[in-house]
Amino acid sequence: MATDAIGGETPTLFLRKATGLVRGxxxxxxxxxxxxxxxxxxxxxxEFSFQSFIPKGxxxxxxxxxxxxxxxxxxxxxxxxxxxxxxxxxxxxQSRILGSGLGFVMAATGWWFILWLWAPIYGNILSVELFxxxxxxxxxxxxxxxxxxxxxxxxxxxxxxxxxxxxVSLGMAGYARIQKWCFYGGLVGFAVVxxxxxxxxxxxxxxxxxxxxxxxxxxxxxxxVTQAGAAKSGYTSPxxxxxxxxxxxxxxxxxxxxxxxxxxxxxxxxxxxxxSDFKRVFAGMxxxxxxxxxxxxxxxxxxxxxxxxxxxxxSNALYWSAYYGGKVAPAIPIWPYPVMFxxxxxxxxxxxxxxxxxxxxxxxxxxxxxxLSSTRVIFAAxxxxxxxxxxxxxxxxxxxxxxxxxxxxxxxxxxSAVYAYNLTFQxxxxxATLVIAVTYLFSAIxxxxxxxxxxxxxxxxxxxxxKILGVPVVPVAGLVTIGLLGYNLYEWLTNxxxxxxxxxxxxxxxxxxxxxxxVYVVARLVRSxxxxxxxxxxxxxxxx
Amino acid sequence: MRVFFATDxxxxxxxxxxxxxxxxxxxxxxxxxxxxxxxxxxxPVVAHNGYWQVVVRGETIRMExxxxxxxxxxxxxxxxxxxxxxxxxELQALSAEEGAVDRRFSAEMIRSLDRWLxxxxxxLDGGKIPCILNGGNDDIWEIDDxxxxxxxxxxxxxxxxxxxxxxxxSMGWTNPTPWDTFREAPEExxxxxxxxxxxxxxxxxxAIFNFHAPPYGTGLDxxxxxxxxxxxxxxxxxxxxxxxxxxxxxxxxxxPMLSVHGHIHESRGxxxxxxxxxxxxxxxxxxxxxxxxxxxxxxxxxxxxxxLLVNG
Numbered sequence: 001m002a003t004d005a006i007g008g009e010t011p012t013l014f015l016r017k018a019t020g021l022v023r024g025x026x027x028x029x030x031x032x033x034x035x036x037x038x039x040x041x042x043x044x045x046x047e048f049s050f051q052s053f054i055p056k057g058x059x060x061x062x063x064x065x066x067x068x069x070x071x072x073x074x075x076x077x078x079x080x081x082x083x084x085x086x087x088x089x090x091x092x093x094q095s096r097i098l099g100s101g102l103g104f105v106m107a108a109t110g111w112w113f114i115l116w117l118w119a120p121i122y123g124n125i126l127s128v129e130l131f132x133x134x135x136x137x138x139x140x141x142x143x144x145x146x147x148x149x150x151x152x153x154x155x156x157x158x159x160x161x162x163x164x165x166x167x168v169s170l171g172m173a174g175y176a177r178i179q180k181w182c183f184y185g186g187l188v189g190f191a192v193v194x195x196x197x198x199x200x201x202x203x204x205x206x207x208x209x210x211x212x213x214x215x216x217x218x219x220x221x222x223x224x225v226t227q228a229g230a231a232k233s234g235y236t237s238p239x240x241x242x243x244x245x246x247x248x249x250x251x252x253x254x255x256x257x258x259x260x261x262x263x264x265x266x267x268x269x270x271x272x273x274x275x276s277d278f279k280r281v282f283a284g285m286x287x288x289x290x291x292x293x294x295x296x297x298x299x300x301x302x303x304x305x306x307x308x309x310x311x312x313x314x315s316n317a318l319y320w321s322a323y324y325g326g327k328v329a330p331a332i333p334i335w336p337y338p339v340m341f342x343x344x345x346x347x348x349x350x351x352x353x354x355x356x357x358x359x360x361x362x363x364x365x366x367x368x369x370x371x372l373s374s375t376r377v378i379f380a381a382x383x384x385x386x387x388x389x390x391x392x393x394x395x396x397x398x399x400x401x402x403x404x405x406x407x408x409x410x411x412x413x414x415x416s417a418v419y420a421y422n423l424t425f426q427x428x429x430x431x432a433t434l435v436i437a438v439t440y441l442f443s444a445i446x447x448x449x450x451x452x453x454x455x456x457x458x459x460x461x462x463x464x465x466x467k468i469l470g471v472p473v474v475p476v477a478g479l480v481t482i483g484l485l486g487y488n489l490y491e492w493l494t495n496x497x498x499x500x501x502x503x504x505x506x507x508x509x510x511x512x513x514x515x516x517x518x519v520y521v522v523a524r525l526v527r528s529x530x531x532x533x534x535x536x537x538x539x540x541x542x543x544x
Numbered sequence: 545m546r547v548f549f550a551t552d553x554x555x556x557x558x559x560x561x562x563x564x565x566x567x568x569x570x571x572x573x574x575x576x577x578x579x580x581x582x583x584x585x586x587x588p589v590v591a592h593n594g595y596w597q598v599v600v601r602g603e604t605i606r607m608e609x610x611x612x613x614x615x616x617x618x619x620x621x622x623x624x625x626x627x628x629x630x631x632x633x634e635l636q637a638l639s640a641e642e643g644a645v646d647r648r649f650s651a652e653m654i655r656s657l658d659r660w661l662x663x664x665x666x667x668l669d670g671g672k673i674p675c676i677l678n679g680g681n682d683d684i685w686e687i688d689d690x691x692x693x694x695x696x697x698x699x700x701x702x703x704x705x706x707x708x709x710x711x712x713x714s715m716g717w718t719n720p721t722p723w724d725t726f727r728e729a730p731e732e733x734x735x736x737x738x739x740x741x742x743x744x745x746x747x748x749x750x751a752i753f754n755f756h757a758p759p760y761g762t763g764l765d766x767x768x769x770x771x772x773x774x775x776x777x778x779x780x781x782x783x784x785x786x787x788x789x790x791x792x793x794x795x796x797x798x799x800p801m802l803s804v805h806g807h808i809h810e811s812r813g814x815x816x817x818x819x820x821x822x823x824x825x826x827x828x829x830x831x832x833x834x835x836x837x838x839x840x841x842x843x844x845x846x847x848x849x850x851x852l853l854v855n856g
Binding site for chain 2 (some may be wrong): 004010011014016017019021084096173180283383385389392393456457459460530531532533536538539540541543544
């Protein structure tokens with residue numbers, strides 16, 4: 001029997017060789033996933049374009065404050081991950097700490113149903129960051145514009161759904177390798193954009209922009225047209241900087257669209273948990289979050305230097321104003337993708353195409369995550385007998401989770417159709433963030449209550465030993481996280497600027513919660529009739 | 545008949561206590577523990593002059609009284625580790641002397657198992673509630689005789705036990721792992737072992753396989769993919785099947801009513817394989833939670849009529 005002594009000269013424990021004793025995974029790997037989840041290109045740059053909805057808000061300020069605030073969420077989640085290191089994440093934590101019914105409702109809504117809405121959002125981002133600029137660059141502006149039509153958005157959403165579904169079917173092994181290459185390739189693309197904007201000045205950009213816009217779209221003086229158009233539509237960009245704080249705070253609920261996900265996909269396996277596990281889990285998510293924040297800041301700085309902050313905001317404001325029925329048409333008829341504009345600094349179509357493709361790696365490395373969480377929740381719920389057993393079936397030959405894919409893909413296609421053909425529905429984009437934030441909120445509540453509800457589990461956790469001045473850090477971070485999520489939920493639900501507090505949006509979200517509750521109640525009744533008591537699932541066996 | 549099945553408690557005393565109470569809690573007629581009973585960690589508690597000292601998960605704990613010592617020992621046992629009270633000289637000798645740790649480890653495992661079986665005697669009503677225990681690939685050989693000698697539990701390995709008309713066969717061996725543990729064998733040898741034990745079953749309609757290794761590629765055997773240094777690949781996001789093909793083939797060809805497994809803690813799940821219901825309840829023994837399966841068996845129909853995976 002081989003054994004390892006741990007603790008240096010005076011061993012503090014002896015470990016015999018046994019199954020499952022693995023080394024901790026690399027912080028770098030989890031950092032990469034956190035960077036891809038809080039995706040500065042696909043989610044960040046897309047969301048920056050909505051700055052005009054809070055016209056006085058400063059992106060820079062809101063990003064930095066969000067980064068600090070979300071860091072507490074990272075601490076809270078690191079605490080949960082090392083305390084109950086399970087792949088089921090929120091579902092397992094909430095079920096175990098707060099109760100099965102709540103766990104199911106929060107997991108089903110936040111990690112399954114709302115992903116139906118993320119499908120067309122992913123699709124729309126693929127449209128504006130790949131298909132539209134690519135077609136335009138290749139000299140087919142009307143083809144590019146088609147991708148922005150109802151049918152165009154729907155078709156790209158279906159492409160996205162099929163792509164994500166295929167990746168789920170193929171398994172994570174190959175995709176994880178692809179993700180890593182996408183991360184490094186995407187970083188190279190990002191660096192190219194930054195260098196282009198650093199080495200060129202504003203005057204060069206204006207002339208390049210006018211030249212390429214004329215060449216591709218046949219627009220004369222596109223830069224001046226954009227500036228004038230924004231003014232005519234009633235928008236004035238704030239001067240680049242940090243103030244005012246109040247308006248910038250109102251941008252935070254928008255920044256959650258990309259900064260709220262450093263914990264996405266964070267799991268921990270391994271049974272011999274030590275104090276270092278917390279640091280490792282925390283470091284992966286925290287460094288991922290702050291790399292994204294740093295990339296965001298760098299991006300906004302170089303954009304302000306070369307595009308001009310006012311032009312960047314004006315082009316975005318004008319595009320969305322026209323998209324939602326404004327009378328002033330933008331000079332560039334497709335979404336003002338900053339990467340495409342940066343590429344225009346080099347008057348070479350091949351280079352521009354390669355740059356767009358390189359930056360599309362940020363999408364490819366990210367899209368596979370769309371349905372992975374849903375599969376886990378569906379499987380877990382089926383094993384808990386809340387869903388029919390078939391939901392967890394996997395085909396023998398190809399290992400395809402056929403029924404769970406149907407439960408994810410079919411509603412996603414329907415929601416994509418509604419999203420594509422209904423402009424009002426598109427304003428519910430932040431519903432996608434809100435519903436997950438509610439799920440997070442209950443996990444934050446769980447981590448705050450953990451020391452009282454499960455004292456033994458808490459005492460055994462490495463997280464309980466992370467203290468400052470004798471105060472355990474993790475529950476306190478949970479409280480700050482509740483503050484973060486509470487603030488965002490309040491703003492989303494009371495401020496119409498975010499487009500989610502209207503009746504239909506609330507019905508849409510409320511419907512998801514009702515659906516989850518109905519599924520759970522029906523499951524309880526049906527199983528009860530079958531003589532299966534679902535209340536036993538998480539009922540603790542007495543020890544004595 | 546109602547059966548409670550759990551597995552892979554790896555020395556966790558709180559899980560063992562819960563296992564003993566599971567029969568009453570779930571109103572089970574039979575309880576089965578599927579293997580990997582013993583722990584993986586031994587924690588030296590150093591006895592100094594007038595106090596004891598131990599490091600638990602990086603935290604140094606000093607105990608002044610016997611009551612404090614017992615409380616810390618209890619917590620160590622509950623987490624699946626073995627407290628070993630040693631003098632500073634003994635600790636040094638453990639580190640310096642070849643094989644000393646192994647000997648002490650084995651002694652602590654056996655001592656702990658003895659205590660557990662004593663507890664079982666009281667809880668299982670002196671053997672009136674049938675209780676089957678088996679070894680798993682991580683269990684040392686010495687436990688077999690200890691379990692075999694117990695008056696209130698039955699050792700399952702290699703036997704076909706008749707349980708009120710159902711026939712339960714057990715095998716704690718697994719296909720090879722990267723850790724080169726005790727009960728590992730190549731797939732061909734596993735097949736021979738399975739065929740040998742299954743040949744004792746008179747009626748496959750009412751057969752229960754209690755094989756520690758889960759069937760390969762069924763979703764009951766998904767573990768994090770590891771690199772050559774045993775580090776999870778891609779941040780632990782990539783899982784791969786690591787079960788036994790011999791177990792899978794045996795289930796597919798013999799088609800027992802039920803097949804229960806363990807070994808892969810992360811792979812809690814249920815799989816229909818023809819008429820066989822295959823289950824791995826998984827294990828989270830480190831959390832002090834006893835994962836298990838409550839199974840309702842119908843002797844007349846020869847099938848599992850109900851099942852529920854529980855976190856007790």
